[in-house]
Amino acid sequence: MTMSLDGAVADPERFAVIFDAHYQEIRRYVGRRLDLDIAEDLAAETFLVAFRRRDSFDAARGGIRPWLYGIATNLIGRHRRAELRRYRALSRSGPPAADDGHDQRVVDRVTAGVTVQKLSAALAGLSPGERDVVLLVAYGELTYDEVAEALGVAYGTVASRLSRARTKLRDALGVEV
Amino acid sequence: MKEFQLIDEVMPDLPPADQARAMAVRARMLGGARRRHRLPALSRVALAAAAVSLVLVGGFVAVSMLGGSGGETAAVPEPAAVLGAAADRLAARPPGTGAWWRREMLHVSRDRTKDHPTFTVERRVKEVLWVNREGRQRTETGDVVARPLTAADEQAWKDAGSPKLCKPSDDCRLGRTFFTPLGLTLKPVAGLPTDPEALKAEMLRHFPASGVDSQEEWLWGAATWLLLDAESTPGTRAALYRILADLPGTRVADGVTDLDGRTGVALMHGASPARRQIVIDRDSGDLLAVQDALIPAGGQASDSGNGEVFDSYVVKRLGWTDEAPQE
Numbered sequence: 001m002t003m004s005l006d007g008a009v010a011d012p013e014r015f016a017v018i019f020d021a022h023y024q025e026i027r028r029y030v031g032r033r034l035d036l037d038i039a040e041d042l043a044a045e046t047f048l049v050a051f052r053r054r055d056s057f058d059a060a061r062g063g064i065r066p067w068l069y070g071i072a073t074n075l076i077g078r079h080r081r082a083e084l085r086r087y088r089a090l091s092r093s094g095p096p097a098a099d100d101g102h103d104q105r106v107v108d109r110v111t112a113g114v115t116v117q118k119l120s121a122a123l124a125g126l127s128p129g130e131r132d133v134v135l136l137v138a139y140g141e142l143t144y145d146e147v148a149e150a151l152g153v154a155y156g157t158v159a160s161r162l163s164r165a166r167t168k169l170r171d172a173l174g175v176e177v
Numbered sequence: 178m179k180e181f182q183l184i185d186e187v188m189p190d191l192p193p194a195d196q197a198r199a200m201a202v203r204a205r206m207l208g209g210a211r212r213r214h215r216l217p218a219l220s221r222v223a224l225a226a227a228a229v230s231l232v233l234v235g236g237f238v239a240v241s242m243l244g245g246s247g248g249e250t251a252a253v254p255e256p257a258a259v260l261g262a263a264a265d266r267l268a269a270r271p272p273g274t275g276a277w278w279r280r281e282m283l284h285v286s287r288d289r290t291k292d293h294p295t296f297t298v299e300r301r302v303k304e305v306l307w308v309n310r311e312g313r314q315r316t317e318t319g320d321v322v323a324r325p326l327t328a329a330d331e332q333a334w335k336d337a338g339s340p341k342l343c344k345p346s347d348d349c350r351l352g353r354t355f356f357t358p359l360g361l362t363l364k365p366v367a368g369l370p371t372d373p374e375a376l377k378a379e380m381l382r383h384f385p386a387s388g389v390d391s392q393e394e395w396l397w398g399a400a401t402w403l404l405l406d407a408e409s410t411p412g413t414r415a416a417l418y419r420i421l422a423d424l425p426g427t428r429v430a431d432g433v434t435d436l437d438g439r440t441g442v443a444l445m446h447g448a449s450p451a452r453r454q455i456v457i458d459r460d461s462g463d464l465l466a467v468q469d470a471l472i473p474a475g476g477q478a479s480d481s482g483n484g485e486v487f488d489s490y491v492v493k494r495l496g497w498t499d500e501a502p503q504e
Contacts, residue, residue, distance in 0.1 A: 012207065015206070015207065016203060016207060019202075019203050019206060019207075020203075023194070023199055023202070023203070024193070024194060024199075027191075027194050028190070028191060031191035032188055032189070032190065032191065036191055036192075039191070040194075040198070043194075043202070044202040044205070044206075047202065047203075047206045048205070048206055051206045051207070090189070114183060114187055115187070116187055116188065116189060119183075119184065119187050119188060120188070123184075123188075134181055134184070135184070137180050137181050138180070138181035138182070138184040138185050139184075139185060141179065175183075177181060177183055177184065
């Protein structure tokens, strides 16, 4: 699958394949970090940027997902204050009315003592670099190698940021994350 | 358990993307990023602060049932001639007086989401832009009103258990599309040329050499911005119509209807799946709407059908006024 997508990157006609395969997950990643109105725009912008830079994509340096997540994370970085505002608002508000089957899992976690409010406050306490690493792993399910590719940092940097973030989250939440 | 699964599970999720929007993004990407998409801080503040309520008139009619005139009689003028005459009348109008330029419009979005594929939801929000003679801008954004589009949609919505039309996660807000092409610094816009050739040359001075946009895509984006979001003069606006009409990928069609049921002559651009339409009043040359319509796969640029409008900026008022925004 990766090979066929790699081939599609440079080809404008086939770039649609990349969009179809990854738009939803990129939109979801951005939308969980920023309010939906900004997120819709940034998800679109991610693919506009990717399309413009398709010639510079190098399959030898990594996969398409880290590349797209990297672009999205970079765009999110321009809205740091909006992201923090969102966490602060969430930390003050009641949990959103859950829909689908998600509510049961939310309830389980809440009984373990971790609520949206607490978690939002804890995420607001991370440095931007720590938050990027944690959320790329949590939402994007990227490996450490992929996170390093996405952010353009060394593997060791990813590992040390994760370690610091884990300590901060544990201190804030009272449980291992 | 995967790493940080707790974060994934506890933090709020978002509703799935609606297909029409995704298709529009996809088309824009493949078309070369012709418009920039963003919601500036100002309008977000306005969104939170403004309490402009929106009175809805009932009885929406599906747009596909309207429109489509012309062709029945031999006396019907060519669409290009209709547009030309409308542009002439617009260009002859004085720029207007007053301290503030006001553009009041309704942003209408029609979605059929993956969660609820059986009915279409229409969301409407009033957006007012004020610009004064010094170029200072103010925006007012109303509350979004959402409802099933037609009686059939309403029935399907009830059959689905009358789910909430706005999710808490999106609060029913609509993203605002801005058409400002990057690097466009055509200020002051009130001083722009009224001659099409001169205006096109002035605009193209700002065409970014590094962009992937074709000149035509870029001119469409820039012109849309100048028509919808800038205090351009009637003469400049008429010239913009003529510039777009002369582009090879543009089609002019008569009998195109906006979501208010107003029929006009339209500049159309773009191939399947989405086509941009600029709808213009035949008599006055006033801008009626900028709308995006879905065209069926395989639809040709020469199709006479309007397509199904899924996103529209319906212009209610536009021009200089003695009124002023509330401070």
